[in-house]
Amino acid sequence: xxxxxxxxxxxxxxxxxxxxxxxxxxxxxxxxxxxxxxxxxxxxxxxxxxxxxxxxxxxxxxxxxxxxxxxxxxxxxxxxxxxxxxxxxxxxxxxxxxxxxxxxxxxxxxxxxxxxxxxxxxxxxxxxxxxxxxxxxxxxxxxxxxxxxxxxxxxxxxxxxxxxxxxxxxxxxxxxxxxxxxxxxxxxxxxxxxxxxxxxxxxxxxxxxxxxxxxxxxxxxxxxxxxxxxxxxxxxxxxxxxxxxxxxxxxxxxxxxxxxxxxxxxxxxxxxxxxxxxxxxxxxxxxxxxxxxxxxxxxxxxxxxxxxxxxxxxxxxxxxxxxxxxxxxxxxxxxxxxxxxxxxxxxxxxxxxxxxxxxxxxxxxxxxxxxxxxxxxxxxxxxxxxxxxxxxxxxxxxxxxxxxxxxxxxxxxxxxxxxxxxxxxxxxxxxxxxxxxxxxxxxxxxxxxxxxxxxxxxxxxxxxxxxxxxxxxxxxxxxxxxxxxxxxxxxxxxxxxxxxxxxxxxxxxxxxxxxxxxxxxxxxxxxxx
Amino acid sequence: xxxxxxxxxxxxxxxxxxxxxxxxxxxxxxxxxxxxxxxxxxxxxxxxxxxxxxxxxxxxxxxxxxxxxxxxxxxxxxxxxxxxxxxxxxxxxxxxxxxxxxxxxxxxxxxxxxxxxxxxxxxxxxxxxxxxxxxxxxxxxxxxxxxxxxxxxxxxxxxxxxxxxxxxxxxxxxxxxxxxxxxxxxxxxxxxxxxxxxxxxxxxxxxxxxxxxxxxxxxxxxxxxxxxxxxxxxxxxxxxxxxxxxxxxxxxxxxxxxxxxxxxxxxxxxxxxxxxxxxxxxxxxxxxxxxxxxxxxxxxxxxxxxxxxxxxxxxxxxxxxxxxxxxxx
Numbered sequence: 043x044x045x046x047x048x049x050x051x052x053x054x055x056x057x058x059x060x061x062x063x064x065x066x067x068x069x070x071x072x073x074x075x076x077x078x079x080x081x082x083x084x085x086x087x088x089x090x091x092x093x094x095x096x097x098x099x100x101x102x103x104x105x106x107x108x109x110x111x112x113x114x115x116x117x118x119x120x121x122x123x124x125x126x127x128x129x130x131x132x133x134x135x136x137x138x139x140x141x142x143x144x145x146x147x148x149x150x151x152x153x154x155x156x157x158x159x160x161x162x163x164x165x166x167x168x169x170x171x172x173x174x175x176x177x178x179x180x181x182x183x184x185x186x187x188x189x190x191x192x193x194x195x196x197x198x199x200x201x202x203x204x205x206x207x208x209x210x211x212x213x214x215x216x217x218x219x220x221x222x223x224x225x226x227x228x229x230x231x232x233x234x235x236x237x238x239x240x241x242x243x244x245x246x247x248x249x250x251x252x253x254x255x256x257x258x259x260x261x262x263x264x265x266x267x268x269x270x271x272x273x274x275x276x277x278x279x280x281x282x283x284x285x286x287x288x289x290x291x292x293x294x295x296x297x298x299x300x301x302x303x304x305x306x307x308x309x310x311x312x313x314x315x316x317x318x319x320x321x322x323x324x325x326x327x328x329x330x331x332x333x334x335x336x337x338x339x340x341x342x343x344x345x346x347x348x349x350x351x352x353x354x355x356x357x358x359x360x361x362x363x364x365x366x367x368x369x370x371x372x373x374x375x376x377x378x379x380x381x382x383x384x385x386x387x388x389x390x391x392x393x394x395x396x397x398x399x400x401x402x403x404x405x406x407x408x409x410x411x412x413x414x415x416x417x418x419x420x421x422x423x424x425x426x427x428x429x430x431x432x433x434x435x436x437x438x439x440x441x442x443x444x445x446x447x448x449x450x451x452x453x454x455x456x457x458x459x460x461x462x463x464x465x466x467x468x469x470x471x472x473x474x475x476x477x478x479x480x481x482x483x484x485x486x487x488x489x490x491x492x493x494x495x496x497x498x499x500x501x502x503x504x505x506x507x508x509x510x511x512x513x514x515x516x517x518x519x520x521x522x523x524x525x526x527x528x529x530x531x532x533x534x535x536x537x538x539x540x541x542x543x544x545x546x547x548x549x550x551x552x553x554x555x556x557x558x559x560x561x562x563x564x565x566x567x568x569x570x571x
Numbered sequence: 572x573x574x575x576x577x578x579x580x581x582x583x584x585x586x587x588x589x590x591x592x593x594x595x596x597x598x599x600x601x602x603x604x605x606x607x608x609x610x611x612x613x614x615x616x617x618x619x620x621x622x623x624x625x626x627x628x629x630x631x632x633x634x635x636x637x638x639x640x641x642x643x644x645x646x647x648x649x650x651x652x653x654x655x656x657x658x659x660x661x662x663x664x665x666x667x668x669x670x671x672x673x674x675x676x677x678x679x680x681x682x683x684x685x686x687x688x689x690x691x692x693x694x695x696x697x698x699x700x701x702x703x704x705x706x707x708x709x710x711x712x713x714x715x716x717x718x719x720x721x722x723x724x725x726x727x728x729x730x731x732x733x734x735x736x737x738x739x740x741x742x743x744x745x746x747x748x749x750x751x752x753x754x755x756x757x758x759x760x761x762x763x764x765x766x767x768x769x770x771x772x773x774x775x776x777x778x779x780x781x782x783x784x785x786x787x788x789x790x791x792x793x794x795x796x797x798x799x800x801x802x803x804x805x806x807x808x809x810x811x812x813x814x815x816x817x818x819x820x821x822x823x824x825x826x827x828x829x830x831x832x833x834x835x836x837x838x839x840x841x842x843x844x845x846x847x848x849x850x851x852x853x854x855x856x857x858x859x860x861x862x863x864x865x866x867x868x869x870x871x872x873x874x875x876x877x878x879x880x881x882x883x884x885x886x887x888x889x890x891x892x893x894x895x896x897x898x899x900x
Contacts, residue, residue, distance in 0.1 A: 513740045532673065
C-alpha cells in the first residue's frame with residue numbers, strides 16, 4: 043500500500059533546503075550577536091563570538107580537562123538516575139496499587155533543594171565526585187520516571203488481553219507489550235535528561251569539588267571575565283545539544299514503526315477515597331524515610347533537622363510565630379513568580395509544539411535554539427534574564443517559563459507524533475485542513491504527554507524560581523534557604539523544604555484533577571472507535 | 572534520598588580513584604594521622620599559607636597528613652566540622668557566632684584576617700570614601716548581608732533607610748553596568764577583578780569605620796579541643812609557619828598557588844594582586860609581635876560589640892587561644 047505523501051521518502055540532495063536555511067540562520071544570528079556584543083562591550087553583559095573563540099583557543103587544555111571532569115560525573119549520574127527512574131516506573135506498573143505513592147515519593151525527592159542536599163551529600167561522601175554524580179542522578183530520575191510510566195502503559199487494551207489469553211502473566215505482558223511500547227516515551231525522557239544531567243553535575247560542583255565546568259563558571263563570573271563565562275556556557279550548551287541529539291538518534295533507531303492505534307494511558311478510575319489516601323500514605327512514608335535515613339547515616343541534628351525538629355521550630359518554640367511569619371511571606375513572594383512562570387512555560391511549550399506541527403520548517407531553526415536555551419546552565423541564564431528583564435517579578439517569571447518551556451515542547455512534540463496513522467489517514471482522505479487535523483486528531487493525542495510534562499514542570503518550576511531568587515533577586519524561599527549558609531538557621535531551611543514538598547504535592551494533585559477531567563472527555567477510546 | 576542508600580557504595584568505589592586525585596595530600600609518609608582542613612571557598616591565594624605548609628612539608632614534619640577540602644557557593648563550612656569529617660574549618664566570627672547560637676559547640680582557635688575584608692566598592696566618578704557618602708546611593712548586595720550594612724550605619728550614625736538596597740548576586744557587573752552606585756563586597760575579590768579588567772575603582776574598608784568582625788577564622792569543635800589537641804596544635808603550627816612564609820613573599824605564594832592548581836583556571840595576575848591586597852588585612856603590629864592568627868581580649872571585645880549590632884550576641888569565651896598559646900609555648 044502506498045503511504046501518504048507527507049511521510050513518503052524522497053530523494054535527498056546533498057544539502058537539503060532546511061539545512062541551508064539552518065546554516066544561514068546560524069550565521070545571521072552569529073553576526074547579530076557579534077554586533078550587539080561589540081556595541082555593548084563596556085556594559086559587561088555579552089561576550090562576542092570572536093572573543094569566545096579566542097578564549098577557547100587559548101585555554102583549550104584547561105577547558106577540555108574541566109569538560110571531562112564534569113561530563114564523567116554527568117554520565118554516571120545519567121546512568122544511575124535513569125536506571126532508578128525506570129526501575130521505579132517498572133515497580134509502579136507491576137504493582138499498580140503502589141503507583142500513586144511511588145509517584146508522590148519521587149516528586150518529593152526531586153523537589154529537595156540543592157541548598158539542603160549539597161552540603162549533606164558532601165558530608166556523606168567526603169571528597170570526590172559523589173555529590174556531583176548524585177545531584178546529576180537526582181536531576182534526571184523524575185523526568186525519566188514519568189514518561190517511562192506513561193510509556194509502559196501506552197499499549198491498547200486488546201494487546202494485553204491477547205497475551206493474557208495465551209495464559210501468560212505479568213512478566214510476559216511486560217516483555218512483549220509494555221517494554222516495546224515504552225521505548226518512544228522513554229526516548230523522550232532520556233533526551234530531556236541529557237542536558238539535565240550536565241546541569242546537575244555542574245551545580246554539584248558548588249559543594250566544593252575538583253575543577254569542572256561548574257567551578258570554572260563561578261570563578262569566571264566573579265572575575266568579571268565575560269569571555270570565560272560565555273565560553274563555558276557555550277561549551278555546556280554545545281555538549282548538551284549533542285547529547286540531546288545523540289539520545290534522540292538512538293531513540294529513533296529503536297523506534298522503528300509508528301503506532302497504529304492511539305496509545306493514551308488509561309484514565310484513573312479508582313475510588314475517590316484512594317485519591318486522598320495515596321498522598322497521605324506517601325507523606326507518612328516520606329516522613330519515616332526523612333527521620334530514618336538521617337538516623338541511619340547518623341547526621342548531626344545541627345544541620346540535619348528531623349521532622350520533629352521542624353514541628354518544634356514552627357509550632358512549639360517561643361519564636362514559632364516569627365518563624366512562621368518569615369516563612370509565609372517568603373512563600374508568598376515565591377509563588378507570585380512561580381505560578382505565572384509555570385503557566386506561561388507550559389503554554390509556550392505546547393503552543394510552539396502545535397505551531398511546529400503546522401509549519402514543520404520552523405523546527406529546523408527553533409529546535410536548536412530551544413535546546414540551547416535549556417542547556418545553558420540556569421546559573422548562567424538566570425542572571426542574564428534578570429539583567430534583561432529587571433530584578434522584579436518579571437525576570438523571575440521569565441526564568442521559570444524558560445526552564446519549563448523546553449521539556450514541555452519536547453514532550454508535546456513526541457505526543458503529537460503519537461497521533462495514530464489510521465486517524466491521520468482518515469483526515470487526509472476527507473481532505474481535512476491542517477488546522478482541523480491539529481485540533482481534532484493531533485492535540486487530543488498530545489494531551490497525555492502534555493499532562494506528563496505539566497507534572498514534570500512542577501519541580502522544574504520550583505528549582506528555577508528558587509535558583510533565580512538565590513542568585514539574582516535575593517527574595518523569596520530561594521534566598522531564605524541560601525542565607526542558611528551564613529546564619530546556620532537549619533530549622534528554617536528544613537521548614538522551607540517541608541513547605542516546598544507540601545506545595546509540590548498539592549500542585550501535583552491539582553494537575554491530576556484537571557488531567558482526569560480532560561482525559562475523560564478526549565479519552566483514547568472515543569477517538570479510536 | 573531513597574536512591575542514595577543502595578548506590579552509595581558503588582559510587583564510592585567508582586570514584587575512589589578520582590577522589591584520591593581531587594584532594595591534595597602531603598608528601599607520602601606512613602603512620603601519619605590524616606586530617607582535613609575545610610576551606611571556605613574555591614582554591615585560591617586566599618589559602619596560600621596552607622599550600623606553602625603543604626609544599627614545604629611543615630605538616631609532614633608534624634606527622635600530619637593534611638587534606639585541603641575546597642569550599643564553594645553551596646558548601647557551608649560548619650556542617651563538615653560538626654560532623655567531624657573536617658578537623659578544622661575556615662569560617663568567620665559572625666558565621667561562627669550564629670552557628671553557636673543554633674547549638675553548635677564551636678571555638679575560634681585562630682584568626683587569619685585581623686581586619687574584616689568587607690568593603691564598599693564604587694567607581695571614581697561617584698565614589699564612596701566614607702560611610703556618609705552612602706546616603707542617597709544605590710548599593711548592590713545580597714539581602715542576607717543587610718545586617719552588615721545596618722551595623723555599619725549604626726556605628727557611624729547613619730539612617731539606613733537613606734540607602735537604597737538593590738539585591739544582586741555576588742559579581743561586579745551591576746556596578747560596571749550602572750545598575751547600582753556601589754557594591755558591598757570583599758576587598759580582595761571583586762575590586763581585584765575590576766582592576767584586572769581595566770575598570771578603575773575605589774574601595775572603603777568597613778573595618779576602617781568601626782566594623783570589627785574577625786574573618787577567615789579557624790574553628791574547631793569543643794570535642795576536638797578536648798580530645799584531638801595534639802593534632803590541632805600540629806595543624807595550626809604548620810598553618811602559622813605557612814602564613815609567616817607567605818608574609819615574606821606574597822607574590823611567590825601566588826605563583827605557588829597557580830602552579831599547585833593548574834586545572835583551576837587561576838589567573839596569575841589576579842592571584843598576585845589579591846595576594847598583595849590581603850596582606851594588610853592579615854598582618855598587623857599585633858601579629859608581628861605575637862605571630863600569625865593572634866587575638867587579644869581587646870580585639871575580641873571589639874568583635875563582641877559589633878556582633879551585638881549584627882543581632883548575633885556572643886560570649887567572649889567563643890574565642891579560645893589555648894592552641895596558639897601552646898604553639899608560642
